[in-house]
Amino acid sequence: MSDDFKGRGGSPWGTPPGGNGNGSGNGPRPPDIEALIRDIQSKINKFLPGGSSSGGKPIGLVLIIIAAIWLASGLYRVLPDEQGVVLRFGKFIKTTQPGLNYHIPFPVESVQTPKVTKVNRMDIGFRSERDSGFSQGGGVADVPQESLMLTGDENIVNIDFSVFWVIKDAGKFLFQIQDPEGTVKAAAETAMREVIAKSRIQQILTEGRAKIESETQEIIQSILDEYNSGIQVTQVQTQKADPPDQVIDAFRDVQAARADMERSKNEAEAYANDVIPRARGEAAKIMQAAEAYKQKVVAAAEGEASRFVSIYTEYAKAKEVTRGRMYLETMEKVLADIDKVIIEKNAGSGVVPYLPLPELGKKKVSN
Secondary structure, three states: OOHHHHHOOOOOOOOOOOOOOOOOOOOOOOOOHHHHHHHHHHHHHHOOOOHHHOOHHHHHHHHHHHHHHHHHOOEEEEOOOEOEEEEEOOEEEEEEOOEEEEOOOOOOEEEEOOEOOOOEEEEEOEEEHHHHOOOOOOOEEEOHHHHEEEOOOOOEEEEEEEEEEEEOOHHHHHHOOOOHHHHHHHHHHHHHHHHHOOOOHHHHHOOOHHHHHHHHHHHHHHHHHHOOOOEEEEEEEEEEEEOOHHHHHHHHHHHHHHHHHHHHHHHHHHHHHHHHHHHHHHHHHHHHHHHHHHHHHHHHHHHHHHHHHHHHHHHHHOHHHHHHHHHHHHHHHHOOOOOOOEOOOOOOOOOOOOEOHHHHHHHHHHO
């Protein structure tokens, strides 16, 4: 062994004394190529004829080229849709971002570049015919043990859904969980059963799907984060939510009856909304008419009372004159529409005691 090799602490990689060679401190450092080449050259020359004096330069040049190629093999590129995962002797060290990067060449370090922008899909409760092993395409096969769930109001619902996810941290994704797809599937089924167990079947089958999907996604993400899975759930999509096939016909009859009940109820409310306002309007009209009649009668009575009081005041001042005037006014009203004949009892013999007022009136109208 040469002195240069011993001076480097006995390590062909040039590890400084006291160093552990695992990348701590100032990080991994390329080996001393010059010393390494000299050491290898001296060993090879021992087996060549003529010792170190013959053919040393060509062999050294070849070794330099081989070393340069080996060092250059540490360059690698990470694409925009990838993350670089650096392994040192199979142990995860770090992740690198897209671009040109460098690692200690094989066999010391290696790199994996998984796709981190690819959207993966996990189906729960059903499988496509292609995934199920059938030759025909376009259909799906139900998986009852995954899709049948118990609701909060003790009904059974057959629900199929899909989970879409991407890799958030490639290092955690590759080394923190053993079966990523199985983990996503188990977490998704657990989360959906938890949400369905708190929901009523009517809500699940109608307007509550968006809320169920949102809550399920939150629970799945929290479970995966606890596992340090490096997975990001992007969407939970409900594909189907129906009662079990054995009771779906009866359930549809119940739904139809409920729809008829709602329609009858709405029609009754519409009729009530039409009749009640009109009845209230008629009642208000009658009340207003009664109030007007009341005001009219009261006003007339007050007017008559005021007239009586004023007449009585005048009567008290001149009783005979007032009495005569009242008599004449009364007779004028009573005899206004009656044919009248006036005979003067005190008339002399030369005066005709008959005044035909009706005939005079008729002649006056005819003229």
